[in-house]
Amino acid sequence: MSSATDLAETKHAGEDGSTLEAPPAEPQPQRPQPPLSTKTSRSLSASTDGLVLFDLTNEVGGTLAFSPHCMKSIIDLKLLGVGYERQRLSFVQVRRDLEKRIGQGVTVPSLELSDGSHLTDSWKIAEYLEAKHPRGFLLFPNSAVKSYAASLNEFGKLLAPHIGALTIPQIAQKLDEPSREYFIDSKIGQARFGRLSGLGEEEKEGHVQSAKKMLGIVESSLACEAAKADAGSVQSGGNRWLAGTELPSHADACLFGWYCYTRSAGDAATREIWFEHEHLKKWVKDMIQWCGPEITNDLI
Ligand SMILES: N[C@@H](CCC(=O)N[C@@H](CS)C(=O)NCC(=O)O)C(=O)O
CATH class of the missing domain: 3.40.30.10 (Glutaredoxin)
Known part of the structure; x- marks a missing residue:
């Protein structure tokens, strides 16, 4: 063991450059989440x-x-x-x-x-x-951003079955043997995995189109932000983040996670889902740039 x-x-x-002390090696009993301590709040810094x-x-x-x-x-x-x-x-x-x-x-x-x-x-x-x-x-500059981020967090669950249908067989191939076995047998289940692995081109395209259509919601809201900027009611010229914030917020983090996951489906599907909406394409590119190679180099 x-x-x-x-x-x-x-x-x-x-x-x-400091190294952390490893917490105790003994198996720990499951414990309830403790209340947030002020001790840890002081430790949230760049180090x-x-x-x-x-x-x-x-x-x-x-x-x-x-x-x-x-x-x-x-x-x-x-x-x-x-x-x-x-x-x-x-x-x-x-x-x-x-x-x-x-x-x-x-x-x-x-x-x-x-x-x-x-x-x-x-x-x-x-x-x-x-x-x-x-x-x-x-992360949540105001309550409107927080509600939008919460909606996007839930929205991800609706996107997941469509994107997952395309990514699950591909991800399995990239896992090491013990994890592949766990992934197929316990996480996904052999029957579902078999079904997804055998999807025909038409069915896959159906999932691509469904995911793309769902992302139309986000495209519309990005288009509104762009229109506001063009009308001069908000600062223009910079990147347009999902909730109209100056920097990415947790709303951007929520959606970008699903873009990163989609990449396991391959280049063609990723482009079709994320790059056929004009504003969304720009947002993905801006996010990739903002994340920088330290994050994006590890994406599939
Ligand atoms: N509620 C969670 C969902 C986390 C989740 O589903 N994580 C997956 C990886 S994407 C996981 O831990 N899977 C491990 C497993 O299935 O055994 C969150 O947003 O943090």
Whole structure:
């Protein structure tokens, strides 16, 4: 049986070069989420100060990034300039090692705080950062942005079956053997996996068109932002983020996660879904540029 120390550090995102002390290696009982402590609020800075982000990759020691939800937290942390240790885990490492460390059924992203407690949901991580970071307001500059981000978070669940139909067989191929077995047998299920692997071109195109049509909602709202800028009612010339903010917000993080996930479906499908809407195409390009190679180099 492996211990929690089997979780290998795959990347150190802090800016001070310090190494984190590993939390105790003994299996930990599952514990309720503790209240947010003021101790950790002081530690949210550019330096790596006890924060560990557990995210998903394709194989032990891998760097490929395809999880829509993990990408949301990666963008939030970048937006605030928070340093953290990034531990990229395969599916099997999540199920085996992270479960031992955090608790049964844990999902990623999970953020470990300096007091050893964990936040195990991308929305909760965003709200924690909002509350505890001096510039946390950037994630949700006002209540309208927060509602829009919440809608986009839910919207992702509607997109997921269409994009997933295209990506699931492709992702399976990129996983290491034990994770592929878990992915097919336990996560997706053999029957569904078999169905998705056998989709014909027409069915795949149906999913592409459905996803594209759904993204028309976002295209319309980006078009409104563009029209406002053209009419001079908001500052023009810069990038147009989803909620009309000056910098990306958690709304952008929520949608960009799904773009990153779509890339597993291949170039042609990704372009058809995301690049046939004019404003959305520009937004994706702006997000890619804003993220920079430190994030985008790992995308499939
Ligand atoms: N509510 C979660 C969803 C997280 C989630 O579903 N994560 C997936 C990866 S994208 C996961 O941990 N899967 C592990 C597994 O299925 O075993 C969030 O937004 O953080």
